[in-house]
Amino acid sequence: MLLPQSFYNRPTLQIARDILGCFLIRKIGQKKFKFKIVEVEAYNGPNDLASHASRGRTKRNSVMFGEPGIIYVYFTYGMYYMLNIVTGKKEYPAAILIRALEPIYVIVEGAKRPIESRNSMAFGLKINVNGPARLTKALKIDKSFNSRPIYTKKYGLWIESSPTPSLKRSSRFAIVKTTRIGVDYAGKYKDKKWRFYIKGSKFISKK
DNA sequence: GTAAGGATGCGCT
């Protein structure tokens, strides 16, 4: 089921846990690619020194200060895009960075086909989605998605809830909580355990 | 298998 905007209008750290195991769907042309979200990081509030928002509102980060459920895509290292979803109340700058996905299947002309290898071409899309920059490249996500809603199918990118909501999440998988990647400069915020991933997943971005 | 370095452009000081 498509996750509604209200899902994102909650505390960011809670969303980071809840979104694990949910599905990211990308529609390109007639093909629909389905992935499981297996790793995320939270960038939480105006004081988080690892967050773009800690330097105040700028043209670049302004969507972080807006409505929850909006996509925040930014450009870094001269060549990569990062995919984030804005979370929490309006005016409270926070977002979830999607760091890694697990390929599930692709629907071509109504038929489900497995996505076989992380590094092979699957129906015209290079599937290499265990890393925040890799996955945007693979899914053809760029700045044009910035400020669009994720809670509609209109733009070819949306998130659906996991298939067995009746089962408690804790009975399906365990969550590892640890420190974020590449934020050594962030003072006391570098030690915040705001990175979450599904324990035992083979599709985590590092180690 | 692991390690090192280059690529590359935009936002911010």
Add this chain to the structure above:
DNA sequence: GCGCATCCTTACG
């Protein structure tokens, strides 16, 4: 100018 919420290629064993 500097530095970055990174990845890929090359060079080794």
